[in-house]
Amino acid sequence: MPRQSMTYQFDLFSAPHRGKTAATPQWQELPEETRQALTALIVRLFVDHASDASASQQKEVGHDA
Structure with a gap:
């Protein structure tokens, strides 16, 4: 018989009614x-x-020149 785990991982995507x-x-x-x-x-x-967003915007501006 498999052993049941005593720890649980949070499941952010399961239905709330699942226990x-x-x-x-x-x-x-x-x-x-x-x-x-x-x-x-x-x-x-x-x-x-x-x-990262700032660096991406600077690259795009520099690329147009």
């Missing part, structure tokens, strides 16, 4: 360390994305 996935924790329930790490990662994602 097999773990509930997404509220932000306030997360440990402070985790909130700080996630905030830093999200900020980095935004900054990197903005930098």
Whole structure:
């Protein structure tokens, strides 16, 4: 008989009425360390994305010249 896993991965795409996935924790329930790490990662994602968009626009402008 296969062993059942005790950990669950969050499934962002499943129907909410399915009971097999773990509930997404509220932000306030997360440990402070985790909130700080996630905030830093999200900020980095935004900054990197903005930098890439800016570089792409500069390339396009330079390409037209």
